[in-house]
């Protein structure tokens with residue numbers, strides 16, 4: 160008789176935003192990722208095809224609902240305006256309340272299963288009864304932070320905090336040569352308040368200034384933090400008064416305005432915009448009271464021996480409470496797991512405040528924290544589904560792929576540097592994976608999935624607004640109040656919105672619509688024709704890879720009221736590292752496909768899947784294998800190809816029926832003998 164197929168009782172799902180199938184395979188071949196290699200040998204692997212657009216919110220929502228973006232409605236990084244609002248007013252998309260499809264953890268709870276979500280992407284606010292840690296977004300959306308990552312320096316740089324040094328006076332317990340300097344460290348808090356510490360710079364040896372002491376009330380005998388150059392302080396746990404000073408807010412707003420001139424890419428100012436939007440949408444839950452406890456740490460990035468250079472980094476100030484479900488979990492995590500943060504200072508690396516090594520140290524700390532939290536919660540709580548996410552590989556895509564890929568003009572030394580950091584970060588994830596792999600038993604399914612990966616780009620982003628302006632469909636006017644150009648809706652027939660859509664400005668649908676509904680078909684054709692005719696003046700190339708009427712976009716899983724009248728995709732060289740390019744795109748050796756691994760009961764071993772594997776398959780496959788209801792709007796199919804016995808549920812039912820028949824017969828015999836009250840069919 161065939162041995163019965165074991166059944167998965169639990170599942171662990173590691174999400175790796177931006178996880179790259181080609182890079183993982185390359186590093187596995189080089190023997191650098193032993194735990195990924197183990198996943199490949201003990202289970203199945205595939206370069207999966209993600210939905211379009213190739214960006215975070217739609218794709219994570221597809222992973223956990225099994226539905227296409229057209230169905231769950233999270234159709235881009237942002238969402239379109241509510242009906243009746245101008246076409247350029249976007250809504251925040253990192254919001255589970257906006258999804259129209261049931262989540263896998265909700266379906267699992269219907270089936271009596273218990274979920275734990277640890278920093279799982281696009282899962283906030285929680286919509287289940289299980290445990291959740293954060294889940295707001297990829298370090299671009301820092302809903303719960305008390306204050307952002309900051310650089311403190313004696314130079315005047317936008318968005319940094321200025322330190323003015325002078326001879327130290329009136330300090331208690333200050334060691335050193337007596338030539339110590341002092342200044343103030345000012346931490347910016349959201350809402351406009353500040354936290355100010357005293358800073359002393361001392362000469363502890365003969366080589367000049369070599370140590371900083373952060374303290375309260377100039378008392379160096381009880382320091383808040385101590386660092387030497389290149390060193391991190393211990394974690395600081397402190398109280399923060401969040402009541403703002405109105406005058407300070409004005410200064411800070413002015414500082415914020417300067418960032419556009421300073422940031423390497425304007426897009427990174429999105430962090431402030433998206434966080435503000437998300438908070439405005441009521442996403443952060445109860446805002447912290449006047450005083451909140453939080454954790455952060457210092458790193459002394461640079462201190463010159465004569466104190467002519469000084470750069471100190473402070474990490475994200477993360478609250479002790481308020482970012483978990485249940486709320487009381489926060490202090491317990493701090494005690495048992497350590498200080499948490501979501502943002503490994505990605506913006507600080509973009510601004511050139513920190514070196515790549517410092518970013519790596521924060522990323523690696525986060526990976527250790529995630530593994531420790533997963534081990535702690537899985538050993539102290541009841542659970543059936545454990546979700547853990549790292550955003551590391553997406554940061555890597557945006558930092559390094561342009562320097563890694565020769566197709567993007569990277570020099571050999573840039574390629575070498577990029578490869579070295581890519582390798583180290585993937586190895587950090589591999590170590591986290593190794594820790595997570597100590598949790599499962601033989602009844603646990605283990606899955607790894609990413610939402611997209613990335614390709615290098617040639618940094619010539621396509622602006623479809625220019626294309627439509629040039630063709631006369633989009634008209635701007637100068638805004639008399641604010642100065643910059645604003646859309647002249649009275650003359651605009653078509654408006655590109657978000658990353659992949661064009662909307663017509665339709666009478667009766669849009670606030671200042673001018674296209675008559677009966678002319679829509681003809682106007683859509685004209686706009687598509689103008690886009691098809693467009694060539695990049697710099698290269699003579701046509702930048703679009705696909706331009707579709709709305710109804711044709713069903714091919715890509717896009718439909719409904721949250722997509723435009725036209726859907727387009729751009730060639731990868733006109734896109735950022737991912738987003739507006741097709742899920743099938745490729746630059747050199749890198750595709751943009753997603754990472755998929757699965758091992759456990761009933762899963763084949765050592766198989767590279769050959770059939771089409773889409774991210775819509777993840778939720779149905781988990782539900783099928785664990786035996787809980789399929790999420791209500793799921794459209795994907797179970798990954799039959801991956802299973803030892805795809806028919807095991809049918810065979811289970813057959814075996815149960817057989818068993819039932821046996822019991823019926825036995826029961827019939829007993830009924831006669833003991834004169835039990837027999838059922839009608841037994842009497843026959």
Ligand SMILES: [Zn+2]
Nearest residue numbers: 176177215610
């Ligand atoms: Zn992503």
